[in-house]
Amino acid sequence: RSMEARDATAGAFVSRSGKEQTAKKEDAAPRAKSPPTQSRMEQIFGFKAEDLSSWQNLVVLLNxxxxxxxxxxxxxxxxxxxxxxxxxxxxxxxxxxxxxxxxxxxxxxxxxxxxxxxxxxxxxxxxxxxxxxxxxxxxxxxxxxxxxxxxxxxxxxxxxxxxxxxxxxxxxxxxxxxxxxxxxxxxxxxxxxxxxxxxxxxxLWNYTLLRTQIFIVYFIAGIKKLDADWVEGYSMSYLAHHRLFDPFKVVLPVELVSLLVVHGGGLVLDLTAGFLLFFDATRPYAFFFVSYFHCMNSQLFSIGMFSYTMLATSPLFCYPDWPRRFFARFPSFLTCYRTTFHSESPKHRFFFISSLFTNKARTFLPSYCRFSLRVDAGKITATC
Known part of the structure; x- marks a missing residue:
């Protein structure tokens, strides 16, 4: 039945005179395979349950x-x-x-x-x-x-x-x-x-190790906030009077801003940020709240580079190729320059730099003046 189905699909190419050789060639032609369906776990987590079934499979996954x-x-x-x-x-x-x-x-x-x-x-x-x-x-x-x-x-x-x-x-x-x-x-x-x-x-373990480290930072901070002073809104009650929280005070009294926004918001964010950053569906929301949180902390506390370091860790939870897709959106001439500059040929790099120089020079020259660079016998000549 399989042979008949394939023959029927390619029936227009097989003559009724019975050329068996042509039919066999059509049968033998490679057919495009449909992409394998992913399990629900693989769609959500990026790996299959079998990858965790043994130490060897786990090592293969992490590498x-x-x-x-x-x-x-x-x-x-x-x-x-x-x-x-x-x-x-x-x-x-x-x-x-x-x-x-x-x-x-x-x-x-x-x-x-x-x-x-x-x-x-x-x-x-x-x-x-x-x-x-x-x-x-x-x-x-x-x-x-x-x-x-x-x-x-x-x-x-x-x-x-x-x-x-x-x-x-x-x-x-x-x-x-x-x-x-x-x-x-x-x-x-x-x-x-x-x-x-x-x-x-x-x-893969390069990313897994850093993501786990950042998850621990958030989650342990959330665990530490489960003490009575924080949950009841006493630990950082003075922060509610800062100007950064003025937008919340439009709809809430200062006491509720302290309890719900400062303490409640900080607790929920730290406990959930690591989980929300991991999944595609929740990552955009996590990016917004985490970025807002760290930008506020940079203004509220004297904690050096910590807020900016945590901001720099957030993209680690995205797909690893996100910088390529990001830079691919740049104008085509920038992409061309970037490709040429990374060329292994010194000659290509020279012409990349010289094109930038000549384009900049033309902006300062009169319209009747032509400017060019020429390489001849190892010498660089500028003509105006």
């Missing part, structure tokens, strides 16, 4: 090749924010005051053997930390930059217990995790130096 674009954007933003953090919250701007020789320092119990270096060497150590953060941002000698950053960062972190806070601890954890990952395969200097790693896939 599934994944687009490096989103990880590369996060690496760039994190490195940039840490470079700023070194000069601010880490204390480079007031290093002479913080590490005066012989100044008493409260240290962690297990790390009381650590001693601050002489002031000149502390400046050098902070310079290494700053260069490490800059290298992470640029993806330049990526692994070395990560080691430069986290080794000096944790040393400074453990020197002074009084400077501890949860987001400083988070920075060190993320820096350590990035050291284990292949974060230099997109938007990196290493990718320009080594074309073999440019846009190469990264294993």
């Amino acid at each position: 599934r090749p994944t687009d490096p674009a989103s990880l590369g954007i996060f690496r760039f933003l994190f490195g940039m924010l840490m470079a700023i953090d070194v000069t601010q919250e880490r204390g480079l701007s007031h290093l002479d005051y913080k590490y005066l020789d012989g100044a008493p320092v409260c240290r962690f119990p297990l790390f009381d053997f650590l001693q601050p270096l002489p002031l000149d060497w502390m400046y050098f150590l902070y310079l290494v930390m700053f260069l490490g953060a800059l290298g992470i941002m640029l993806g330049c000698f990526y692994r070395l930059s990560c080691l430069m950053f986290i080794s000096t960062y944790w040393y400074v972190f453990f020197l002074d217990k009084t400077a501890w806070n949860n987001h400083s601890y988070l920075y060190g954890l993320i820096g350590f995790q990035l050291t284990l990952m292949d974060g230099n395969r997109y938007w990196s200097v290493d990718g320009l130096r080594r074309p073999s790693i440019r846009n190469a896939h990264v294993p």
